Amino acid sequence: MMELVGSIMVLLGAVFHFSAGLGMLRMPDAYTRMQAGTKASTLGNTLILLGLAIYHPGWGLKLLIIIFFVLMTNPISSHALARAAHGIRIPMAGQTGIDALRDARRKPGDSS
Amino acid sequence: MIHRLLVAVVVASFGLVFASLVVGYTEQSSLRPLAESYVRLVPHELGAPNVITGILLTYRGFDTLGEVAVLFMVAASVGLVLGTRRARRSASAKDRPDETRSSSEVVRTAAEILVPLICIFAAYIIMNGHLSAGGGFQGGAVIASGVLLMLLAFPQYQPNLDFLSITESVAGAIFVLAGIAGLIMAGGFLDNRILPLGQFGAFFSAGAIPLLSVCLGIKVGCELSVILERFRPQKL
Numbered sequence: 001m002m003e004l005v006g007s008i009m010v011l012l013g014a015v016f017h018f019s020a021g022l023g024m025l026r027m028p029d030a031y032t033r034m035q036a037g038t039k040a041s042t043l044g045n046t047l048i049l050l051g052l053a054i055y056h057p058g059w060g061l062k063l064l065i066i067i068f069f070v071l072m073t074n075p076i077s078s079h080a081l082a083r084a085a086h087g088i089r090i091p092m093a094g095q096t097g098i099d100a101l102r103d104a105r106r107k108p109g110d111s112s
Numbered sequence: 113m114i115h116r117l118l119v120a121v122v123v124a125s126f127g128l129v130f131a132s133l134v135v136g137y138t139e140q141s142s143l144r145p146l147a148e149s150y151v152r153l154v155p156h157e158l159g160a161p162n163v164i165t166g167i168l169l170t171y172r173g174f175d176t177l178g179e180v181a182v183l184f185m186v187a188a189s190v191g192l193v194l195g196t197r198r199a200r201r202s203a204s205a206k207d208r209p210d211e212t213r214s215s216s217e218v219v220r221t222a223a224e225i226l227v228p229l230i231c232i233f234a235a236y237i238i239m240n241g242h243l244s245a246g247g248g249f250q251g252g253a254v255i256a257s258g259v260l261l262m263l264l265a266f267p268q269y270q271p272n273l274d275f276l277s278i279t280e281s282v283a284g285a286i287f288v289l290a291g292i293a294g295l296i297m298a299g300g301f302l303d304n305r306i307l308p309l310g311q312f313g314a315f316f317s318a319g320a321i322p323l324l325s326v327c328l329g330i331k332v333g334c335e336l337s338v339i340l341e342r343f344r345p346q347k348l
Contacts, residue, residue, distance in 0.1 A: 072225065076219060
């Protein structure tokens with residue numbers, strides 16, 4: 001039973017990884033590609049490692065530490081990359097309407 | 113069109129080459145004589161459960177010393193090449209306005225949490241080199257990744273290069289001295305039996321292998337950190 005649950009979770013994680021890959025191919029610009037890759041692969045990694053922890057309860061603690069590490073690093077590195085991309089003005093896709101970072105950077109009282 | 117055809121031909125020929133590798137592959141069920149003698153000798157003679165580290169730090173310790181020397185030469189030549197560029201740049205950088213963006217708060221906070229974790233993990237890898245997967249080179253590379261994170265998250269962070277070079281020299285000297293001690297007190301250069309072998313599989317066991325691992329880890333970490341620091345774009 002535990003093995004079945006673990007296997008299903010690993011499979012679910014693989015599905016999320018597949019959606020991450022699909023997003024990298026299908027999304028229109030750098031930022032949306034980045035968020036597709038980050039969110040889906042973080043969840044996919046977490047699910048796969050949790051599934052493994054259920055499958056092999058003996059590895060549980062080490063896998064939890066790895067999950068913590070992935071949760072800490074993956075979103076933050078993408079955050080840094082996206083900010084850097086925004087900083088060197090990589091263009092957004094045409095339909096993007098809101099740029100909160102630019103609005104936040106703009107100094108108060110500066111109307112340009 | 114011709115270009116695509118060419119690419120397809122290249123890919124197909126690569127596929128053929130690798131297919132021949134895969135088709136002819138049969139898994140070896142028994143060890144080769146050399147591997148078998150190593151597998152038999154290392155736990156018995158050196159007291160190290162991890163055969164690879166046992167081989168790398170004793171039987172082939174001289175080879176490992178050569179690898180470290182190569183890394184040292186890389187660090188020295190990087191310093192030689194990039195050091196002159198830095199001096200020129202810092203002179204012109206003074207009248208240039210500071211264009212670099214500071215890293216965001218998220219990155220800084222994460223670095224503060226992650227750098228200690230990375231250092232602990234590096235120490236774990238180095239100190240468990242004789243018991244499980246790991247060793248000096250890997251742990252040193254992990255230390256350098258922590259330093260790289262510091263350099264990225266805090267652009268004004270300045271590692272103390274003098275301290276790094278002194279630490280690295282001391283670690284290297286201890287490594288060579290341990291090797292010479294093996295020559296005098298045990299069977300040969302870098303023989304690990306200068307210290308008691310201890311209980312098989314314990315944390316302090318396998319003679320001098322943990323000591324050599326630590327020296328290697330410190331040395332490699334310092335060298336890679338110096339290389340990373342040299343490659344950093346300067347803003348003064």
